[in-house]
Amino acid sequence: MLLIQFMALSYIIYDFLERRVTAGSLERFEKQANRITLVWVMVLLLLVLRRFLDPLQTFLRIVAVVWIFEVIKGTLESRRQEKSQVMLYEVFSFINNQLAAGIRLEDVIGNIHRVVEDRRFKRIFREGGEIFKANYDLELYLKALGRHFEPEEFFYVAYSLRNGFNLGLQKELLKYQEEIMFNNYIGILIKKGDRGQIKLFFIALVQAAVLVVFLAYPILVELMGSLAYLF
Amino acid sequence: MNREVKGENTELLGTMKRWAAIDDNVVFVIKKTYQEKGSVRYKEFFENFILRVNSGIEPSEAIAMDLGKIRSPFMRNVMVNIQSVIENNGDLMLLLSKFEHEAFNIEKTLLANRIRVYKDRSLLLLLISFTGLAYLRLHLLGLHQGWQAWLFFPVTLLAGWYHGQIFRSKY
Numbered sequence: 001m002l003l004i005q006f007m008a009l010s011y012i013i014y015d016f017l018e019r020r021v022t023a024g025s026l027e028r029f030e031k032q033a034n035r036i037t038l039v040w041v042m043v044l045l046l047l048v049l050r051r052f053l054d055p056l057q058t059f060l061r062i063v064a065v066v067w068i069f070e071v072i073k074g075t076l077e078s079r080r081q082e083k084s085q086v087m088l089y090e091v092f093s094f095i096n097n098q099l100a101a102g103i104r105l106e107d108v109i110g111n112i113h114r115v116v117e118d119r120r121f122k123r124i125f126r127e128g129g130e131i132f133k134a135n136y137d138l139e140l141y142l143k144a145l146g147r148h149f150e151p152e153e154f155f156y157v158a159y160s161l162r163n164g165f166n167l168g169l170q171k172e173l174l175k176y177q178e179e180i181m182f183n184n185y186i187g188i189l190i191k192k193g194d195r196g197q198i199k200l201f202f203i204a205l206v207q208a209a210v211l212v213v214f215l216a217y218p219i220l221v222e223l224m225g226s227l228a229y230l231f
Numbered sequence: 232m233n234r235e236v237k238g239e240n241t242e243l244l245g246t247m248k249r250w251a252a253i254d255d256n257v258v259f260v261i262k263k264t265y266q267e268k269g270s271v272r273y274k275e276f277f278e279n280f281i282l283r284v285n286s287g288i289e290p291s292e293a294i295a296m297d298l299g300k301i302r303s304p305f306m307r308n309v310m311v312n313i314q315s316v317i318e319n320n321g322d323l324m325l326l327l328s329k330f331e332h333e334a335f336n337i338e339k340t341l342l343a344n345r346i347r348v349y350k351d352r353s354l355l356l357l358l359i360s361f362t363g364l365a366y367l368r369l370h371l372l373g374l375h376q377g378w379q380a381w382l383f384f385p386v387t388l389l390a391g392w393y394h395g396q397i398f399r400s401k402y
Binding site (some may be wrong): 090102107115189213217 | 304308311312314315316318319321322323325326329330333336337340341352354355358359361362365366368369372374379382383386387389390393
């Protein structure tokens with residue numbers, strides 16, 4: 001009886017949450033829940049296997065694995081963000097320049113995929129363009145595309161497309177947005193250069209260490225030989 | 232990242248714009264630009280374009296065929312834009328002047344933030360060559376062992392690969 005009551009109560013709470021909570025916060029909740037589940041599974045595993053494991057070693061191993069995982073995840077995420085920002089800038093500048101050259105937006109949207117180099121996004125833009133050509137619904141097109149980007153990143157492209165489609169060319173507004181996106185783009189270029197410098201330094205360091213080892217090895221061998229000869 | 236930009240793209244686009252102001256025809260613009268500056272950059276692209284157009288291929292298709300010849304992603308973008316303008320009867324001069332402005336902005340920023348990378352590159356090349364010599368010296372002295380190969384080849388390959396990557400990357 002208690003179990004049934006508990007299940008009914010939890011169903012009511014679940015239903016209430018589903019109606020009240022927005023999609024964004026639900027996503028965040030899901031992320032947290034996933035993390036909590038992971039930690040809980042780890043604790044259970046540790047409890048079950050505690051007789052066969054050295055606690056300190058196991059803890060350190062888990063920390064190391066999680067740390068490496070987080071580092072790789074962060075790097076991949078930042079790289080993806082950079083890539084998509086550069087790509088969106090290219091798309092944005094393509095739309096702007098084509099509008100400035102006096103081309104209709106309907107023709108521009110069909111050609112966006114040509115500027116994109118990433119294969120996956122090229123396909124996405126091409127398919128979106130085909131959908132747009134079939135029914136001329138800009139909102140549908142933007143909705144289909146926006147799913148693959150983060151909303152903050154995609155905002156400017158969507159905004160410029162809406163402006164171009166509904167109001168015609170609006171030079172000053174687009175110019176302001178272009179400046180913002182251009183600054184992002186150039187920032188990424190400079191950041192890449194700086195990162196290259198740092199990587200170059202470390203690689204040179206490793207190479208120098210190898211050189212030192214190779215130069216020192218014969219000397220060490222001779223030293224050991226002479227020591228053996230002496231004593 | 233290649234920071235040794237000398238405003239070449241801006242210059243090229245400026246030349247193209249000047250010819251576009253005379254005649255709004257892509258073939259004319261590219262022929263004249265090639266006569267003026269063809270030997271400097273994107274030589275192959277310009278030559279191939281003129282050859283293909285003379286042999287009867289549509290200009291937009293001729294551009295699409297040789298896009299891979301252009302290494303700089305920015306200039307590839309410009310060419311795609313020109314292609315789209317040809318197909319849809321746009322204004323070539325306006326497009327080129329916009330791109331000239333954009334290229335000028337990019338190159339100006341990169342020049343302002345330039346770091347002298349030639350020094351670092353030459354240092355890395357010297358280090359690679361000296362390490363190779365030291366490795367050979369171990370062979371000559373008869374002191375070569377397995378672990379030295381495991382140390383030498385991965386590190387040198389990594390350094391060489393990275394060196395190439397720095398050379399190849401452009402804006």
